[in-house]
Amino acid sequence: MWDKFTGKKRVTSREVAKQRLQLVLIHDRSDISPVMLEALKADLIAVISEHLDIDQEGIEITLSESRGRSRLLATIPILGRRTRR
Amino acid sequence: MPGRVITITSGKGGVGKTTTTANLAVCLALLGQRVVAIDADIGLRNLDVVLGLENRVVYDLVDVVEGRCRLRQALIRDKRLSEMYLLPAAQTRDKTAVNPGQMVEICHQLRPDFDYILIDSPAGIEQGFQNAVAGADEVIIVTTPEVSAVRDADRIIGLVEAGEKGPARLIINRIKPDMVRRGDMLDVSDVLEILRIDLLGIIPEDEHIIVSTNKGTPVAHDIGVPAAQAFRNIARRLRGEEVPFMSLGGSDNLFGRLRRLIAPRSDTH
Numbered sequence: 014m015w016d017k018f019t020g021k022k023r024v025t026s027r028e029v030a031k032q033r034l035q036l037v038l039i040h041d042r043s044d045i046s047p048v049m050l051e052a053l054k055a056d057l058i059a060v061i062s063e064h065l066d067i068d069q070e071g072i073e074i075t076l077s078e079s080r081g082r083s084r085l086l087a088t089i090p091i092l093g094r095r096t097r098r
Numbered sequence: 099m100p101g102r103v104i105t106i107t108s109g110k111g112g113v114g115k116t117t118t119t120a121n122l123a124v125c126l127a128l129l130g131q132r133v134v135a136i137d138a139d140i141g142l143r144n145l146d147v148v149l150g151l152e153n154r155v156v157y158d159l160v161d162v163v164e165g166r167c168r169l170r171q172a173l174i175r176d177k178r179l180s181e182m183y184l185l186p187a188a189q190t191r192d193k194t195a196v197n198p199g200q201m202v203e204i205c206h207q208l209r210p211d212f213d214y215i216l217i218d219s220p221a222g223i224e225q226g227f228q229n230a231v232a233g234a235d236e237v238i239i240v241t242t243p244e245v246s247a248v249r250d251a252d253r254i255i256g257l258v259e260a261g262e263k264g265p266a267r268l269i270i271n272r273i274k275p276d277m278v279r280r281g282d283m284l285d286v287s288d289v290l291e292i293l294r295i296d297l298l299g300i301i302p303e304d305e306h307i308i309v310s311t312n313k314g315t316p317v318a319h320d321i322g323v324p325a326a327q328a329f330r331n332i333a334r335r336l337r338g339e340e341v342p343f344m345s346l347g348g349s350d351n352l353f354g355r356l357r358r359l360i361a362p363r364s365d366t367h
């Protein structure tokens with residue numbers, strides 16, 4: 014309530030705990046560790062770079078969960094095609 | 099009707115499994131049920147002292163398994179409740195002294211004579227845990243509203259599901275309403291949203307538990323004490339009654355929110 018008047022939002026330790034738990038459980042449940050995700054990212058970059066010119070700095074790979082399923086989300090910015098048909 | 103075997107487990111240690119087992123045994127016995135509580139924490143025997151029966155232990159679980167006594171001889175009758183018994187753990191052995199098949203057999207032998215067979219599981223996910231859940235019809239998972247305990251509970255839920263024990267139910271222990279109100283503790287709805295299993299009960303942090311454990315008289319005997327009320331409510335829910343959840347600092351329309359939050363864990367789509 015008070016936050017509405019002051020305009021600033023206090024992030025409670027409860028919210029921090031909840032977010033951290035949600036994130037760690039996504040990894041636990043899928044058995045995919047953050048380290049493994051990094052390795053996957055490197056491999057993906059290698060494979061995709063053979064076909065496309067991609068922005069390696071802009072790549073984002075995240076694990077998420079929806080409706081009881083783990084999902085791997087990859088956002089890979091493409092700079093342009095290297096070859097044309 | 100044969101008895102129900104219910105295992106109380108948690109993953110993380112020290113969250114209240116033994117306290118819960120002792121108090122649910124007392125509450126169910128107070129409701130006129132025939133109850134036996136089994137201490138499956140071999141090597142770290144605790145349930146006997148929490149129940150105040152430590153001076154009566156003659157034989158233990160391992161003696162039964164190794165044939166040094168009959169099952170009946172190892173059962174210790176409670177001081178106050180004539181329909182409540184304890185099967186103590188061995189103190190000088192380790193988890194490998196018993197195997198899951200032997201636990202199944204013990205449960206099988208107890209079912210005809212009792213309404214409830216409660217098994218106090220050790221912490222962890224190794225053989226002690228496997229022993230404790232082997233003979234279970236149902237599993238109760240105890241957690242506290244803390245990151246590490248909830249994380250471990252999630253792991254246990256997965257293992258119980260893989261073991262096809264039917265849906266486990268959750269008890270959230272040691273809730274501090276003041277901290278929840280300040281936003282400094284996960285509340286019941288947070289934990290349920292994260293773990294997505296059915297809620298069986300919530301127990302407040304209560305000093306009476308420590309006092310009662312000091313004396314060896316489970317808090318459930320003390321009418322009017324908050325934790326005692328919480329355990330009595332849980333026992334009635336186990337009996338199939340619908341009992342409203344206590345309000346422990348979470349949002350006011352907790353009950354309605356809980357309903358919506360309890361969604362199946364694994365969806366196919």
Ligand SMILES: Nc1ncnc2c1ncn2[C@@H]1O[C@H](COP(=O)(O)OP(=O)(O)OP(=O)(O)O)[C@@H](O)[C@H]1O
Pocket residue numbers: 108110111112113114115116117118139144219220221271272273301302303304305307308311325
């Ligand atoms: N709701 C509560 N309020 C206050 N103290 C509590 C509460 N629940 C448990 N305790 C205390 O916490 C301690 C640990 O409880 P308990 O022995 O039941 O945990 P456990 O899960 O069986 O531990 P272990 O994993 O070692 O077997 C005990 O000292 C107990 O008295």
Ligand SMILES: [Mg+2]
Pocket residue numbers: 115116117139144218219220
């Ligand atoms: Mg214990």
